Amino acid sequence: MESCTDFLIKAITSSIDFYNRTRSPEATARLLEIDLNQGFFKVEFTGSFCLTCGLRDWLEDLAYILQSEGVDAVLKEYVEKDEFKIVGLFEIKGLMKDGC
Numbered sequence: 001m002e003s004c005t006d007f008l009i010k011a012i013t014s015s016i017d018f019y020n021r022t023r024s025p026e027a028t029a030r031l032l033e034i035d036l037n038q039g040f041f042k043v044e045f046t047g048s049f050c051l052t053c054g055l056r057d058w059l060e061d062l063a064y065i066l067q068s069e070g071v072d073a074v075l076k077e078y079v080e081k082d083e084f085k086i087v088g089l090f091e092i093k094g095l096m097k098d099g100c
Contacts, residue, residue, distance in 0.1 A: 004100035005036060008092070011069040012041060019062050026050050027058045032087065040076070045086045055080075059088045070096040 002010075016029045023029075027047040034041040049058045059075050066073045072093040079087050094100075 004095060004097065007097050007100065008036070008071060008095060009034065011066060011071045015062060015065040015069050015071070016043065018065055023047075023058070023061065029062060036092075039092045041073075041090050041092070043088050043090065045088060046084055048084065049086075055086070059086065062088070063090065066090075067096075072096060 012031065012034065016031055019027075019029045025047060027045055027049050030044045030046075032042040032044050043059075043062060045059060047058075049055055056075070056078070059078055063073050063075055072095070073090045074093060076089045076091045078089065081087060
């Protein structure tokens, strides 16, 4: 039986894979850190982001993909490292899986 931790890690990594398949080359995501004790994870986004669409929208797309995987997460903040690199901090609000 899959644990809640395994479910969460699998959902995050598969969501990032899907994000990259559907958003790259304009935006590419890479998981930097998961802290389950604090309930957050960090993702580095790189790319041109087609800024006419709104930068925050590019990052929040990952939260919507996560919802379809059963993870309720929100973008809490982001830091622009430079013109083409952003680190987003996502808070895990809950899991939509029985027993979690």
